[in-house]
Amino acid sequence: MIPIPGWLISLLTFPGVIVHEAGHLLLCRKFKLAVFDVCFFRLGNPAGYVVHEQTDNFLTIFFVSMGPFFVNTVFCILFCSAAFLPVWELEVRDPLGWFFYWLGLSIGMHAFPSTEDLKHIWKLAPANARQGNALAIVSFPIVAVLYVLNYARFFWADLGYGIAVGILVPLAIFRALV
């Protein structure tokens, strides 16, 4: 395992942090949750945060917590889709292609919700699942996997996720289109 300081990783992948926190803020506004404090990027731990009001509404907490995961993943897929062919398949020395790939990968690396976000969902999910809330039921495996992956960040699980999403999904899209 290569020990690289967290602040350096954050600095190298700062677009992902900004997109993640912007996603949180956007969804807080959309679901009318009060926002007390926001940091879009800093050289610290965490590299960014949005302190917002809590709620018992499962739909709200699910989207506010998981929204950035989906937003970052989609951006990662789109940027990497545009760049993975020259970078991985065609062996083209294209700096612009590499730039887009870095951008996609940086955003994908910061897709994971924080453990705090996951805790909020995990806390509300059982009661909502008992009431037949399909989203709450579906959220169990998602949250469980993300919880594990979050702890596996030490082993570069976030980078692994970014690469997997940045290669496999564009490859699948490409194969489906051709």
Place this chain on the structure above:
Amino acid sequence: MLQGKCEQCGASDSVALFLGVDGKLLCRRCAAQVVEQAKAKRTAVEIVSIIDPTVCTQCKADHGSQELPLIGGLPFCARCAPGLYARPFPPWLKLTLAGLLVLLGLALVHGNRYFKAGKALVLGERLVAARQYEPAIPLLQAALAIAPDCEKAVLLLGKADLLAGRYQEANKVLTGHKGGQFKEGPLATEVRRTFERVDKGLRKAADARKLFEAGKSVEAARTYHEAAALLPEAPGLADAVGGLDAVAAFDQKDYDTFLAIAEKGWKNHSQSSDYAGALASALACKYAVTGDPAFRTRAEEILEKARQLAASSPEAMQRSKEYEERTRYRLKTRKILDPKEYDRQFHPEKSKPVK
């Protein structure tokens, strides 16, 4: 502002300056003492900050004894509360996100040409896998036009060229890529083996040509057969082998074999004046050795046919004239002279060195 009284020392002050320690309201000095004692006893203490519900968390405005509504457990005044629900995006963030969308559009436009190249590569690969080498070639060339260093495209194009019998093109493509160096892999191994086989076949073909030029038609035909076995995909090689076999049979005076080969060639190329000429030549040989007029009659018919077929091309007409003259001489005299001997006797100018 609410006033608080320390439950330990009795000091009074703003409640916001107090702490809740294990359920007791304490001033900060007493709280610190309790914490120190707990540390010494190695026991845990629960400390909570005390919020003054009459002071706005954001603007710090004191509302006297009026308790403010709590949002997320914190008091906010009526002026600050709406801003919490509509926290603005900073201008730099709006610009950044707009820039990100522009970059995304640029990335998709930029990636379009690579998508086309990738598509051509995949389709070319599929055609190569289906052994449709000729239609795969333009697709792989298109991919390489955009991605000239793509090793996979180079190898696939090299393979398609080799297996379509385009040996020169294959050589150019494969040796032109990093001096012919490729990363090890199944495709690279397959192409290298095919390239080696073709190289061996081409060397054999060159040897056969030399043997033929040295007048060793039998050895040339045998070597050419070996070359043809190594180069099954080479266009026209099977016909060339047939031609050499015919020459070898003629040189060995095996006119039955010569005729059989010529008949087969004419059957397969019934629009070629050269094949017609070869058949007429073989029939004339048979007439020369047997005297059977049926061979002569058919030879003349085929010669006529050859002349008609050659009429469309000046080069074919020139060749037709040459073998027609020899064949007619053979039919007239029943003497079989090989082209060299014929020219020596009747066209000595052809064997003179050019000054």
